[in-house]
Amino acid sequence: MPRTHASLPRLHVDQDLARDGAVALNKEQSLYLAAVLRKKTGDQVVLFNGRDGAWLAQLTSDAKKSVVLGLLEQVAPQTSPSDLWYGFAPLKTERLDYVIQKATEMGAGTIQPVLTQFTQISRLKHERLVANAIEAAEQCEVLSVPRVKREIGLSQLLANWQTEQGDRRLILADETAASATPVDDIAALRGHPVGLLIGPEGGFSDDELTSLRAQPFVTAISFGPRILRADTAAVAGLALIQAIIGDWR
The missing domain is CATH 2.40.240.20 (Hypothetical PUA domain-like; domain 1)
Structure with missing residues (x-):
């Protein structure tokens, strides 16, 4: 504009x-x-x-x-909608608002809350999430407001992933991942549609991590030597994706 x-x-x-x-x-x-x-x-x-x-x-x-x-x-002119999927375990109200706003600013095309074993809250006001995405788009000159989907359980998300998402790869923020840097792992996904999944403050349970790592479409990455809060990890992960294989290139 x-x-x-x-x-x-x-x-x-x-x-x-x-x-x-x-x-x-x-x-x-x-x-x-x-x-x-x-x-x-x-x-x-x-x-x-x-x-x-x-x-x-x-x-x-x-x-x-x-x-x-x-x-x-x-x-x-109208911009094309982003194909970047962003999933996250819901946080408490103020930080929940923050991650919706920042995901919109960072170019997510689809935003979906994912309920995990250690998720802090499970009852969400969908209209509030949509309003936060719209407000962020208004403030940041975003012309394609992301689609905010209803919350879904992690097991259901994984079971339906390949049917609903096709060839999309899912980048998993995992502080226990062996990789010292996420750059090469993300770069290897160039040419594929991708999604980013951020877990709750308490992390994923052992069973959830086992299930996630077993999926052929999941790439687990580490954000380095520091443990990031979930909302910080969201911004960091989306920035990495956009810079390495997204629309910042």
Whole structure:
């Protein structure tokens, strides 16, 4: 998106976006623009929906409960959705929000909570996870909001992996892995779609690690001599993937 528009508020909407179209915001977004940001008729914002790119829009109505915007021009083309899968054992609320936001920023295309033996929480508010992904996309100029899937048990994930994921390789963050550096192991997966799985704070159980390591599609990697918190490991792992075989190259 041109830097001239970078300072404008960005909102994710569900409606189709096209030249000369109009978008009526929902009550929550209307209040945000008109009451919180104090935007008035004639002010501009950027809208995106994950399908039609980013569009410059202008307020044609500033009623606090029903803002309407007219679409002026596309300011950025739609980006292709990312194929990077990210799975993680859910953390407590604030850190859960953090990993969803950071996974979105780091270019994950699919985000899925995975329930393990030592997972800290098992009941998730799916709508909150989706809202966090959308908020991160709004703040970071991401045009393809990742798909946030419902939580799944680890055993079910592994049982269904090859049927649902095909040739995708699963990179497992494993502090006990023998590899001194993950670079060569990740580079060896170039040409394959990949996923990253981060376990809970207590780590995977012995049985879970045995099951994971037995899968032909799993590559276990170490992040070096230090034990990372789960949320730190998520950012580190996604950064490594993007830098070595992803869209940072």
